[in-house]
Amino acid sequence: xxxxxxxxxxxxxxAVLTLLAWEGLVRTLGVKAVVLPAPSVIVRVLLTRSDxxxxxxxxxxxxxxxxFLISVGGGILVAVLITYSRxxxxxxxxxxxxxxxxxxxxxxxxxxxxxxxxxxSRLLLAFLVAFFPMTINAAHGFQSVDEDTLRMxxxxxxxxxxxxxxxxxxxxxxxxxxxxxxxxxLAVIGVIVAEFxxxxxGIGYLIVFANGTLDTPLMMAAITALSLMGxxxxxxxAGLERVVVYWQAxxxxxxxGMA
Amino acid sequence: xxxxxTIDRVRKVYASGLEAIRDVSFGVGEGEFVSVLGPSxxxxxxxxxxxxxxxxxxxxxxRVDGTPVRGPRREIGVVFQSPVLLPWxxxxxxxxxxxxxxxxxxxxxxxxARQLLAMVKLDDFAGTLPRELSGGMRQRASICRALIHxxxxxxxxxxxxxxxxxxxxxxxxELLRIWEHHRKTVIFVTHSIRxxxxxxxxxFVMGHRPATIVQALAVTLPRPRRxxxxxxxxxxxxVGVLRKAIDSEGGVAPLxxxxxxxxxxxxxSETAE
Numbered sequence: 001x002x003x004x005x006x007x008x009x010x011x012x013x014x015a016v017l018t019l020l021a022w023e024g025l026v027r028t029l030g031v032k033a034v035v036l037p038a039p040s041v042i043v044r045v046l047l048t049r050s051d052x053x054x055x056x057x058x059x060x061x062x063x064x065x066x067x068f069l070i071s072v073g074g075g076i077l078v079a080v081l082i083t084y085s086r087x088x089x090x091x092x093x094x095x096x097x098x099x100x101x102x103x104x105x106x107x108x109x110x111x112x113x114x115x116x117x118x119x120x121s122r123l124l125l126a127f128l129v130a131f132f133p134m135t136i137n138a139a140h141g142f143q144s145v146d147e148d149t150l151r152m153x154x155x156x157x158x159x160x161x162x163x164x165x166x167x168x169x170x171x172x173x174x175x176x177x178x179x180x181x182x183x184x185x186l187a188v189i190g191v192i193v194a195e196f197x198x199x200x201x202g203i204g205y206l207i208v209f210a211n212g213t214l215d216t217p218l219m220m221a222a223i224t225a226l227s228l229m230g231x232x233x234x235x236x237x238a239g240l241e242r243v244v245v246y247w248q249a250x251x252x253x254x255x256x257g258m259a
Numbered sequence: 260x261x262x263x264x265t266i267d268r269v270r271k272v273y274a275s276g277l278e279a280i281r282d283v284s285f286g287v288g289e290g291e292f293v294s295v296l297g298p299s300x301x302x303x304x305x306x307x308x309x310x311x312x313x314x315x316x317x318x319x320x321x322r323v324d325g326t327p328v329r330g331p332r333r334e335i336g337v338v339f340q341s342p343v344l345l346p347w348x349x350x351x352x353x354x355x356x357x358x359x360x361x362x363x364x365x366x367x368x369x370x371x372a373r374q375l376l377a378m379v380k381l382d383d384f385a386g387t388l389p390r391e392l393s394g395g396m397r398q399r400a401s402i403c404r405a406l407i408h409x410x411x412x413x414x415x416x417x418x419x420x421x422x423x424x425x426x427x428x429x430x431x432x433e434l435l436r437i438w439e440h441h442r443k444t445v446i447f448v449t450h451s452i453r454x455x456x457x458x459x460x461x462x463f464v465m466g467h468r469p470a471t472i473v474q475a476l477a478v479t480l481p482r483p484r485r486x487x488x489x490x491x492x493x494x495x496x497x498v499g500v501l502r503k504a505i506d507s508e509g510g511v512a513p514l515x516x517x518x519x520x521x522x523x524x525x526x527x528s529e530t531a532e
Contacts, residue, residue, distance in 0.1 A: 148339060148341055151313055151339070151343075152337070152339060153360065155311055155312075155337040156356060156404075157332075158360040166356070170345070247388050248346075
């Protein structure tokens with residue numbers, strides 16, 4: 001019980017104290033809102049201009065979710081190919097790894113030329129940044145079944161498909177969820193960057209717009225809304241993980257390394 | 260007695276050129292309990308994996324019920340050194356895994372699975388995940404899994420070597436009880452001399468690499484056997500014979516002559532290493 005309180009209560013306490021210090025410093029030093037708005041100002045903007053927020057949050061939201069889902073599907077598919085096809089594993093996989101050196105956000109303007117200002121180029125960028133960690137995690141999951149387990153399955157006459165569906169897939173699930181938790185945060189980055197580059201709507205657009213008009217409180221409010229959305233998406237995946245990967249002992253936040 | 264398993268001049272050379280097994284031949288009768296005893300790394304597990312159809316011999320032939328082994332077969336159940344239970348399956352679902360793999364009707368075997376679990380006193384744990392079981396309980400579940408499809412032959416690869424000494428004795432006794440009940444042909448690989456004598460009808464001693472059979476010994480101790488049989492002179496005579504066979508193979512590093520007392524003690528120690 002005490003550990004639980006410390007696991008959840010302590011970070012919250014630190015966060016609250018930080019916000020209070022921020023508020024206090026901005027007020028006592030008289031920092032202008034253009035430079036750094038106080039948390040209370042940001043909250044007020046969030047509440048008074050919630051219509052504007054939601055209007056721009058929605059396209060960003062569904063593009064993140066869509067980009068994420070495409071990354072998960074594509075990542076798992078490529079992971080299966082890597083696991084089962086020697087040509088993909090030896091021919092394509094090294095190239096995919098090397099291609100990660102290219103800073104993907106730098107390619108964003110190119111996508112606008114190729115695919116226009118619309119949703120496709122944003123989804124593509126989200127996919128490009130979010131797909132790789134999904135692929136390596138899933139591939140590792142499919143391939144890291146230990147030799148003893150595979151031998152056991154073969155001894156009981158398990159065929160290729162049975163070994164895949166009854167052993168590799170469940171074994172990979174914890175790894176797939178690790179990949180998804182990384183991918184969802186990257187999908188957020190991908191969509192926002194694409195909106196920075198070329199867009200008439202979305203939170204990324206709103207941030208650039210607020211920046212252009214030196215409306216720092218609006219910009220910070222947009223960033224806050226975006227962060228809350230990212231957090232919610234992450235929490236959904238983490239919650240799903242607990243249900244799907246039921247056989248893994250739940251790890252309390254911060255429990256690692258404390259034993 | 261018909262031969263259930265025939266190992267006929269089997270040889271195994273690994274791709275690396277390492278000769279693990281030079282020439283091993285013996286037959287196992289139907290319903291017979293046979294142990295293969297030898298020091299670690301002598302190739303006895305390799306031999307068992309070849310009987311299971313998981314490895315191909317480099318020479319010679321293994322026959323089960325007269326037909327050559329080409330791959331894993333339905334009439335064989337295997338118990339491995341580690342229980343290898345799937346962590347996402349309950350104990351019951353782990354036991355039923357071979358039924359699913361063999362595409363037999365799960366519902367028809369549900370009752371049998373429960374009976375097997377009851378036999379090893381795991382019936383209260385049917386719905387439990389493996390992570391909540393002790394090492395001994397996990398290995399008992401894996402024995403149930405090996406028996407679920409009612410194979411004629413049970414292959415056991417040092418199944419109790421990871422368990423503590425007390426659990427190990429208990430498991431041996433339990434295994435005999437199961438065997439007397441279900442009467443399978445058993446090939447049991449071990450490096451424990453006492454375990455081999457306690458369990459077996461016959462013991463084959465394998466020497467160092469490249470391995471051959473250096474001694475075959477019929478154990479005619481009366482059955483059913485209980486653990487206290489290990490205190491009898493007859494039992495210890497068998498242990499002595501096998502110990503000598505292993506020692507002559509250099510299974511134990513010779514101790515200096517200055518310590519004759521220690522030397523005698525090591526003869527009575529349990530394992531061949």
